Amino acid sequence: MEVLELIDIHKNIKSHKILTGINLKMNTGEIIGLIGSNGAGKSTLLKIISNLLKPSEGEVLINNINVHDNFQQVANEIGYLIEEPVLYPYLTAKEHLHLALKLHGKPINDKQINSLATMLDITPFLHKKTKNYSMGMKQKLGIACAVIHNPDIVILDEPTNSIDIKGINLIKKFILQLKSQGKLVIVSSHLLQEIKNICDHYIMIENGELINTDSLSTAKSQQYLIYFKETPETQNKLEPYYPLHKSKECISIEISHTDLNSTLKFIMDNNIHISDIEKVELSFENFL
Ligand SMILES: Nc1ncnc2c1ncn2[C@@H]1O[C@H](COP(=O)(O)OP(=O)(O)OP(=O)(O)O)[C@@H](O)[C@H]1O
Numbered sequence: 001m002e003v004l005e006l007i008d009i010h011k012n013i014k015s016h017k018i019l020t021g022i023n024l025k026m027n028t029g030e031i032i033g034l035i036g037s038n039g040a041g042k043s044t045l046l047k048i049i050s051n052l053l054k055p056s057e058g059e060v061l062i063n064n065i066n067v068h069d070n071f072q073q074v075a076n077e078i079g080y081l082i083e084e085p086v087l088y089p090y091l092t093a094k095e096h097l098h099l100a101l102k103l104h105g106k107p108i109n110d111k112q113i114n115s116l117a118t119m120l121d122i123t124p125f126l127h128k129k130t131k132n133y134s135m136g137m138k139q140k141l142g143i144a145c146a147v148i149h150n151p152d153i154v155i156l157d158e159p160t161n162s163i164d165i166k167g168i169n170l171i172k173k174f175i176l177q178l179k180s181q182g183k184l185v186i187v188s189s190h191l192l193q194e195i196k197n198i199c200d201h202y203i204m205i206e207n208g209e210l211i212n213t214d215s216l217s218t219a220k221s222q223q224y225l226i227y228f229k230e231t232p233e234t235q236n237k238l239e240p241y242y243p244l245h246k247s248k249e250c251i252s253i254e255i256s257h258t259d260l261n262s263t264l265k266f267i268m269d270n271n272i273h274i275s276d277i278e279k280v281e282l283s284f285e286n287f288l
Pocket of ligand 1: 013016018036037038039040041042043044045
């Protein structure tokens with residue numbers, strides 16, 4: 001069932017275009033992986049969905065309700081952890097969870113808190129003040145606070161940040177449990193191999209634009225390597241595409257399929273001789 005729709009989302013900050021024309025529809029019971037290089041616009045998009053930022057243009061609809069015009073109506077349908085969790089150093093994990101429930105107008109339910117604490121392995125420090133927590137402990141508590149009010153949509157920006165392998169596996173299992181409860185989970189990660197086995201779909205953003213929303217296998221085939229003979233003149237002409245890759249006597253540039261036409265035009269306009277073009281299957285880590 002469709003729960004979230006993004007309609008022509010644009011975000012400009014001053015003259016900087018951060019997001020351009022993002023259109024997406026997402027359903028309950030899905031895990032969506034959000035990938036893109038540093039500065040691609042992932043956190044900005046997640047903040048817009050969570051109503052932490054307003055789009056310059058466009059609409060975010062949760063169950064057909066405009067998030068930015070009617071947030072009170074949909075605030076309980078969304079839970080998020082974006083960037084680092086904001087925690088009070090002199091409150092315990094349990095007190096944070098009580099606060100989160102109060103914020104959403106939900107009754108204190110210690111049974112629910114204990115069960116969530118078990119799933120996220122935070123029971124041992126449920127009654128300890130957060131000032132002495134490690135980054136991993138803070139991160140897990142941040143995730144617990146994001147979901148304690150039982151939202152339909154859960155947004156986790158880099159949830160595996162600062163978490164060891166055991167913790168990453170636990171979070172993956174937890175995300176799968178959220179999916180089995182019928183929630184839509186949107187998760188971003190720099191280390192996508194950490195989450196790629198659990199996602200149903202992937203959203204790729206580069207330079208604020210959606211590259212594709214296809215499956216992992218389709219997404220893999222969207223890159224091209226263009227090879228040139230290594231000469232100083234060619235190297236100079238290819239300056240807009242630095243850093244160049246070097247192998248034996250060749251240099252190459254790596255581009256996405258969306259840049260293929262403009263890159264070929266650039267090459268022709270500049271009279272650069274192409275030695276070869278290769279469509280490559282890159283692993284997700286190559287996009288990050
Ligand atoms: N408040 C702001 N003012 C100006 N530019 C901003 C602001 N917030 C974000 N940006 C710019 O918008 C672009 C996208 O940033 P964003 O944090 O959304 O990227 P990201 O894909 O989440 O990156 P990362 O993976 O490094 O966290 C970047 O170029 C960033 O510098």
